[in-house]
Amino acid sequence: MEIIAVFLCIFFFFSSLLSYPLIKKQKKPQQIPKPKLPPGSMGWPYIGETLQLYSQDPNIFFASKQKRYGEIFKTHILGCPCVMLASPEAARFVLVTHAHLFKPTYPKSKEKLIGPSALFFHQGEYHTRIRKLVQTSLSPETIRKLIPDIETEVVSSLESWVSAGQLINAFQEMKKFSFNIGILSVFGHLEPKYRDQLKENYCIVEKGYNSFPNRIPGTAYSKALLARRRIREIISDIISKRKEQRLVDKDLLGHLLNYKDEKGQSASDDQIADNVIGVLFAAQDTTASVLTWILKYLHDDQKLLEAVKAEQMAVYEANDQGKKPLTWSQTRNMPITHRVILESLRMASIISFTFREAVVDVVYKGYLIPKGWKVMPLFRNIHHNPEFHPSPHNFDPSRFEVAPKPNTFMPFGNGVHSCPGNELAKLNMFILIHHLVTKYRWEVVGYQNGIQYSPFPVPMYGLPTRFWRNHWNQR
Numbered sequence: 001m002e003i004i005a006v007f008l009c010i011f012f013f014f015s016s017l018l019s020y021p022l023i024k025k026q027k028k029p030q031q032i033p034k035p036k037l038p039p040g041s042m043g044w045p046y047i048g049e050t051l052q053l054y055s056q057d058p059n060i061f062f063a064s065k066q067k068r069y070g071e072i073f074k075t076h077i078l079g080c081p082c083v084m085l086a087s088p089e090a091a092r093f094v095l096v097t098h099a100h101l102f103k104p105t106y107p108k109s110k111e112k113l114i115g116p117s118a119l120f121f122h123q124g125e126y127h128t129r130i131r132k133l134v135q136t137s138l139s140p141e142t143i144r145k146l147i148p149d150i151e152t153e154v155v156s157s158l159e160s161w162v163s164a165g166q167l168i169n170a171f172q173e174m175k176k177f178s179f180n181i182g183i184l185s186v187f188g189h190l191e192p193k194y195r196d197q198l199k200e201n202y203c204i205v206e207k208g209y210n211s212f213p214n215r216i217p218g219t220a221y222s223k224a225l226l227a228r229r230r231i232r233e234i235i236s237d238i239i240s241k242r243k244e245q246r247l248v249d250k251d252l253l254g255h256l257l258n259y260k261d262e263k264g265q266s267a268s269d270d271q272i273a274d275n276v277i278g279v280l281f282a283a284q285d286t287t288a289s290v291l292t293w294i295l296k297y298l299h300d301d302q303k304l305l306e307a308v309k310a311e312q313m314a315v316y317e318a319n320d321q322g323k324k325p326l327t328w329s330q331t332r333n334m335p336i337t338h339r340v341i342l343e344s345l346r347m348a349s350i351i352s353f354t355f356r357e358a359v360v361d362v363v364y365k366g367y368l369i370p371k372g373w374k375v376m377p378l379f380r381n382i383h384h385n386p387e388f389h390p391s392p393h394n395f396d397p398s399r400f401e402v403a404p405k406p407n408t409f410m411p412f413g414n415g416v417h418s419c420p421g422n423e424l425a426k427l428n429m430f431i432l433i434h435h436l437v438t439k440y441r442w443e444v445v446g447y448q449n450g451i452q453y454s455p456f457p458v459p460m461y462g463l464p465t466r467f468w469r470n471h472w473n474q475r
Contacts, residue, residue: 035368038083040065040074048076058352058453062086062381072367078107082374083367084353088388088407091377093364094356095415099123102356102375104417109213109221113205113228114281115274120417125262127416130275133259135420137252138185143424144328146184147431151325153180154432158440161467167445170295171462174288181428182283185421186276187238188251197234201227202280209281210455228277235273252279279421286350287425289456291432293348294340296459297395298437299444304340304397309437311336316438331430339397341429345411347395349380350456354413379410442467 043049053061062084065073071087085091094102103123111121119130136142157177161168179202183195190198208224215222242249242257256275259267298305315330316322353376362369369375384392388408389399412419419425436442443466450460 035363035366037370038072038074038367039069040084042074042076042081046079048079048081050077050079053077057451059380059384062352062378063384066378066381072365080374081370082376083369084376084378085364086378086381086385088382088405090364091379091382091410091414092407094375094377095354095413095417098362099415099417101359101362103359105355105357105374107213110209113209113224114278115228115270117268117271117274118278119275120278120282123416129259129261131416131420133255134252134275134279137250137255138421138424140328140423142250143185143427146424147328147331147427148325149184149189150181150428150431151435153177153184154435157432158435158467161465162440162469167464167466169462170465171288171292171458174291175284177432178284178287178291178428179280181287181424182280185283185424186252186279188249188253190238194234194238198231201230201234202277205231205277206284231277232270232273235276236269239269239272252276282419283421283425285456286419287428289350289458290341290344290348290425291429292458292463294344294429294433295442295465296444296463297344297347298340299442301395305437307336308340308433312434312437315434322438326431326434331427331434334430334434336397337430337433339400340433341426342400342409342411343395343397346383346389346409348457349383349411351411351413352380352457353378354417379413382408382410439470440467441470 041049043052049061065075065084066086072083072085072090075082075084085094100123104120106121111118114121119127119134122130154177157173157180161173179199180195183190183198187194204227205224208220208222208227211220211224213221215225238253239257242253253272253276256267256272261267298308311334315326315334318330319326356375356377358369358371358373358375361371383389385408386392388405407414410418412422412425445464445466446461451457452460
């Protein structure tokens with residue numbers, strides 16, 4: 001019995017050893033996979049895919065990339081590694097919900113021509129304060145008072161196109177009109193001497209803005225830098241006169257002159273000049289491009305033109321056959337015209353994309369966006385996506401009878417850096433369309449389907465057009 005008892009003790013002892021390991025195995029910590037760069041091609045060393053982008057229609061470049069790699073992909077253009085984003089969610093991530101992770105970015109050469117203190121080069125407290133000033137000066141409460149002056153400018157422009165009696169480059173004429181409205185919103189009623197000087201030098205700056213940035217005397221960029229310096233001097237002269245006369249105007253210049261930072265410091269003349277030039281830059285080509293496309297779209301669809309004309313003739317008759325000025329409420333109640341404007345903004349997508357730069361490493365949907373890389377939300381891809389806009393290549397204003405889904409229509413950008421002058425731009429369009437269709441007719445000559453980029457998309461050759469007065473409006 002003793003032997004059996006000893007045997008059982010030994011058996012249970014070894015059984016316990018087998019059932020309980022002497023050294024516990026520690027669980028390995030679960031490794032989180034490191035995020036990878038988005039798919040895509042970086043192209044050739046240094047030049048990347050810049051040549052591919054600029055040797056073809058950029059729409060084809062972006063669309064082919066999205067088709068191959070999906071809604072987030074990498075590339076290398078203009079000397080910079082970039083991540084491109086082609087979904088509404090991604091655009092909102094960069095521009096709205098996580099905007100603090102991305103800063104506005106522009107090439108230094110362009111920053112020098114506009115001015116480093118311009119609103120859209122900044123973020124944070126300075127950006128917030130200056131943006132508030134610009135928004136106030138371009139708010140509906142302010143711009144509604146400009147309607148009579150805008151009407152005067154519209155009529156003057158249309159009459160000059162008719163009086164010329166010849167083909168005009170519609171885009172170039174729209175640029176002149178938009179620049180004059182920009183001057184009006186910034187300076188109010190500016191002396192003709194100053195307006196002409198600003199226009200002359202601005203044209204030189206504009207020519208150098210997209211040229212190769214070198215300072216060799218005689219080059220477009222070198223001339224632009226000199227013209228920019230002259231604009232600064234002109235604005236300083238205007239500021240001095242305002243201060244001497246103690247004028248308290250409520251235009252943009254007046255708001256900038258009254259600016260105080262958190263320490264109670266006023267804006268310097270350089271800061272004021274930079275923001276004035278920035279607003280003029282933002283206002284001119286974009287508005288002019290959309291107006292040129294509206295001319296083309298209405299010309300191409302006579303049935304739609306008749307519908308717009310009927311809507312505007314009702315306003316014309318209500319205003320004693322145009323003898324009374326338009327009112328703010330009338331410009332807010334032009335539904336067919338409004339849908340034409342919205343569809344023109346979508347189709348043309350003047351701002352095809354915007355540049356941001358990651359200020360830290362960012363992970364989005366499992367992909368790494370490294371610090372310092374450029375990030376480009378692709379508005380045009382979103383606007384032309386059939387998932388959000390059926391038959392996207394058809395001009396169909398009726399699609400805006402129903403509001404588009406959130407973040408699928410962003411003609412003026414989105415978030416804290418969206419265009420603060422969008423209401424003024426649309427007001428210009430309403431007023432010009434009203435006078436155009438009620439008093440004039442036009443013909444696009446040498447019709448072309450092509451698009452040229454300069455850098456904004458405009459109809460080929462600037463849309464050569466001839467204008468006439470309507471027979472009941474002959475003088």
